[in-house]
Amino acid sequence: TSGGTLCKNFMVKGKVQMVHYRNWAVGRSKAYGVKGWVANGGDSSLDGGHSRCPTCGCVLGHVEGTSQAVDAFVRDMCKGGPPHSYVTSCKVEVADCYYC
16 A cells, blocks of 8 residues: 555456346456456467467456455456446456556
8 A cells, every 4th residue: 555545457367258248347446446457468368379378368457545445346357247247357456556
């Protein structure tokens, strides 16, 4: 934390693309009063070197706010989602703050 702000990165895998997961995440961020960004990972199963793409089919994000709000937001990202989505794994790590 820096100045009372906690910052985390997250990567959610499962059925989280083409199901409005990012829009759902934006709605949850507004509910918790946190800031950051959310994006789809890679859009093909292989990278340029024909290796498995570690971010393909996942949702990546960065969140900043009070520790209580950030932890609650990340908990939602890791266990929930909009209808027709599901999470199979979620990786979360403390990150540098960018003061979004």
